[in-house]
Amino acid sequence: MSRLTTTIDLNSDLGEGFGRWELGDDEALLSIVTSANVACGFHAGDPTIMRRVCGTAVARGVAIGAQVGYRDLAGFGRRFIEVPPEALADDIVYQIGALDAFARLAGSRVGYVKPHGALYNAIVHHEAQAGAVVAAVRAYDPGLPVLGLPGSQWLRQAEAAGLTAVAECFADRAYTPQGTLVPRDRPGAVLRDPRLVAGRCLRMALGEPIEAVDGSPLTVRAASICVHGDSLGAVEMARGVRAALAAAGIDLAPFTGKAGR
Template sequence: MTSIDLNADLGEGFGRWRLTDDEGLLTVVTSANVACGFHAGDPVTMRRVCGLAAERGVAVGAQVSYRDLAGFGRRSMDVPSDELAAEVAYQIGALAVFARAAGTRVAYVKPHGALYNRVVRDEAQAAAVVDGVRLAGGTLPVLGLPGSRLLELAGRAGLPVLPEAFADRAYTDAGTLVPRGREGAVISDPDAVVERSVGLAVSGTVTARSGARVEVRARSLCVHGDTPGAVELARRVRRRLEASGVRVEAFA
């Protein structure tokens, strides 16, 4: 039977402000990418999400980013390699404290936003992320875009690599994500998102923005938690995957 992990970005709030329905999403997803304080998240939120994830058997992942609370981590930054490596390790370490206190552990690492997109092609920034992961977690798996420099360098460093796909993001013919600033970058039609999820899980392909079929072989499928109706959409995706003979389970 085909299997796939279902992940979502969680804990993306700060203080009294909340963006994601963490409780709702944790009843659906199998892996939680928890914001570690640099683009969103704070100690109380991180602790709460780790506790909920542990209760529900959901794998906890560190979602690391540039230090950019004001821009939600979506602004590209030129950060020196040694500084970026240290900041990645810092974020993983902070989350690890709360995961351990909840009786679980940090099971993988996933970059967020501008950092995620930057390490697709930027070797220096990708190497810095890998260095940070090794500094903090030894051999923690790395979740990222198939064919990215990040996954290539992580594999060379002996880290497990986990290719990821996005059901609600538009793809280019090269298999990369259409930048968020461009029209049509985010797929807003729930029916289309559900259909794309099945295609990615079953056939490993997705229709690019140009209409071409693009191969995207992934071990995990991301459903964004910061979109309207995210929980119900995630439920629809999971129900349809399981109805199509796909086993939904954590990779970790």
């Protein structure tokens, strides 16, 4: 069995509560993952949550990423919004800056940017919105790496603009034969079996094919694996993925090189 990599990043979407409402177990996941995609207040999150997650992430050596999205608290950022590119770019800068303030208070910095939900899926193909997010990251800090789906407009435009484009794969989501994510409203889109998920992640880390939703083989090459923090059994799933990778001799470390950056 040939190995593609000996080190990989494990990321999760965190800080997705709001006020009195809690979502996911940030405390537990920050003891497992190596990078935290922290909600910046537009799809979820608030200042108190952002500050708490940043502080815990720094204490545990977890890299902090800005998880930016549409201004859509009611829909958890999972509804497409037709935003003018200039306004979208401003929204992205605003979110990165807000999280970066709390990361700095914790003694670190925002180390990368990852879009969330409907924005993430839209900029796989939506050229104007992909360009707007790229422009926002370049304006804020052109040294920030960006995380996204392999082959997406987002990563292609980011790389063309001189940003460091980092490909990720998903532990708990099904793939189409084209390598895109199966929409959440379709059967089988979200995977819930921890053993199945751990096995798929190990194959992806080793450069081996997994099964697409139609049963065809699909090879997904990525430097980071995402476990959604709001998924049922997310903590158990993340632990299982980490254990499977470690058992195969694959080290886990932030793709940014260190916590913060």
